[in-house]
Amino acid sequence: MSTHSDVRERIARRALEELPAGSIVNLGVGLPTMIATLPEARDRVFIHSENGILGAGPRPEEGAVDPTLVDAGKRPITANRGASYFDSGLSFAMIRGGHIDVAVLGALQVDAAGRIANWAIPGQPILGVGGAMDLLSGARRVIVTMTHLAADGTPKLVERLTLPIGSLRSVDVIVTELGVIDVVNGALVLRELAAGVTLEAFSSATAAPFKIAPSIAR
Amino acid sequence: MPAARILDADAAARLVRDGATIMVGGFGLVGAPLQLLAALERSGARRLTVISNNLGEPGRGLGALLRQGRIARAIGSYFTTNPDVVAAHEAGKLEVTLVPQGTMVEAIRAGGAGIPAFYTPTAAGTALADGKETREINGSLCVLEHALHADVALIRAHKADRLGNLVYQKTARNFNPVMATAAECVIAEVDEIVEAGELDPESIVTPHLFVDVVVEARR
Numbered sequence: 001m002s003t004h005s006d007v008r009e010r011i012a013r014r015a016l017e018e019l020p021a022g023s024i025v026n027l028g029v030g031l032p033t034m035i036a037t038l039p040e041a042r043d044r045v046f047i048h049s050e051n052g053i054l055g056a057g058p059r060p061e062e063g064a065v066d067p068t069l070v071d072a073g074k075r076p077i078t079a080n081r082g083a084s085y086f087d088s089g090l091s092f093a094m095i096r097g098g099h100i101d102v103a104v105l106g107a108l109q110v111d112a113a114g115r116i117a118n119w120a121i122p123g124q125p126i127l128g129v130g131g132a133m134d135l136l137s138g139a140r141r142v143i144v145t146m147t148h149l150a151a152d153g154t155p156k157l158v159e160r161l162t163l164p165i166g167s168l169r170s171v172d173v174i175v176t177e178l179g180v181i182d183v184v185n186g187a188l189v190l191r192e193l194a195a196g197v198t199l200e201a202f203s204s205a206t207a208a209p210f211k212i213a214p215s216i217a218r
Numbered sequence: 219m220p221a222a223r224i225l226d227a228d229a230a231a232r233l234v235r236d237g238a239t240i241m242v243g244g245f246g247l248v249g250a251p252l253q254l255l256a257a258l259e260r261s262g263a264r265r266l267t268v269i270s271n272n273l274g275e276p277g278r279g280l281g282a283l284l285r286q287g288r289i290a291r292a293i294g295s296y297f298t299t300n301p302d303v304v305a306a307h308e309a310g311k312l313e314v315t316l317v318p319q320g321t322m323v324e325a326i327r328a329g330g331a332g333i334p335a336f337y338t339p340t341a342a343g344t345a346l347a348d349g350k351e352t353r354e355i356n357g358s359l360c361v362l363e364h365a366l367h368a369d370v371a372l373i374r375a376h377k378a379d380r381l382g383n384l385v386y387q388k389t390a391r392n393f394n395p396v397m398a399t400a401a402e403c404v405i406a407e408v409d410e411i412v413e414a415g416e417l418d419p420e421s422i423v424t425p426h427l428f429v430d431v432v433v434e435a436r437r
Binding site: 049050051052053066067068069070072074079085086087088089091092095096120125126127128129130131132133134136137138164165166167168 | 245246248249271295296297298299303304307308314316317318319320321323324326327338339340341342343344345346358359386387388389390391392393394395396423
């Protein structure tokens with residue numbers, strides 16, 4: 001049985017393969033930011049952080065922390081060669097103006113059409129949204145990384161959202177520890193099963209209807 | 219040519235009146251004018267409306283003013299990292315208006331640029347668009363958002379010259395240059411004040427016409 005952090009790292013590694021070399025990528029707080037900690041990520045993509053940097057690098061070594069250099073999760077980072085700084089207005093013009101190639105976001109639920117709930121948990125006060133809705137509206141491509149099941153064991157891929165929707169826009173790809181799902185013309189299409197995962201196991205953990213790509217051998 | 223007024227933090231903070239609307243720069247505490255906020259605590263100004271991405275951390279930055287019950291209303295994008303905000307909101311002591319971060323900064327930018335309102339697809343169809351006017355533009359549903367203005371902006375920069383030109387440091391820049399454009403009175407806390415001409419004109423991010431008061435932070 002693999003640990004929770006193993007699972008999350010596996011999802012991050014698989015999501016990294018979805019990022020075209022040289023692309024401009026914004027990583028949501030949480031699981032998506034694990035991608036930035038993978039050494040391969042540094043050479044592959046340019047990481048944009050909405051608080052005002054393009055070219056965010058890995059965490060600094062101990063003793064080399066610069067208090068004026070943080071990521072969107074407010075944790076210390078470094079700046080890669082060729083990095084630039086800018087204000088929040090320009091940063092969100094990049095996001096909302098379609099200049100970010102890929103946003104990788106976490107989600108609480110994804111519905112049958114690939115729309116996501118990613119910001120508000122019912123029963124808890126709705127007091128935080130950050131840049132989640134801006135990224136959903138404006139990024140050219142949105143990849144969701146999430147564990148396949150919620151903490152209570154219920155599927156996150158559901159027919160209809162029961163949690164508040166983040167945008168009318170459907171995401172493009174969903175990566176979980178069980179597989180990779182594309183959203184094609186408003187429908188979920190299973191593109192890939194993770195190693196060792198059967199179609200039956202995937203289906204029983206999924207509450208949304210989905211199609212199966214021809215590339216998956218039956 | 220009028221130079222910016224150079225004041226100490228307490229004199230500057232007294233420019234914020236009871237009931238004022240203030241913008242406060244910073245992403246969390248990074249790039250927040252912490253010494254101006256400490257002076258604002260001492261000044262006693264109350265019933266404040268605060269436009270800021272967050273309300274600091276528990277007991278720190280804007281979080282200290284919140285604990286003293288001095289903030290009546292907060293407009294921002296992310297408050298859940300400060301549990302005091304959640305508690306004050308649930309106790310009915312703090313009115314919170316949540317806006318997507320990009321919408322917030324664009325509303326401030328619009329406020330500073332003389333644009334009264336704008337349409338954006340961000341948040342269309344979500345709970346954050348409830349009660350807002352919408353219309354379809356180029357095939358996508360958009361929400362009408364109004365510009366934001368403040369009586370006073372409290373911002374943080376790295377250096378100022380005596381005219382009030384500002385340069386920033388790395389990601390401590392964040393909301394500060396935008397807020398500098400959208401308030402009646404702009405007060406900048408800086409590490410160092412230098413003579414006019416000492417800052418490279420190519421590196422100045424906030425030209426001095428936006429800045430009214432400069433405060434040199436104590437080390």
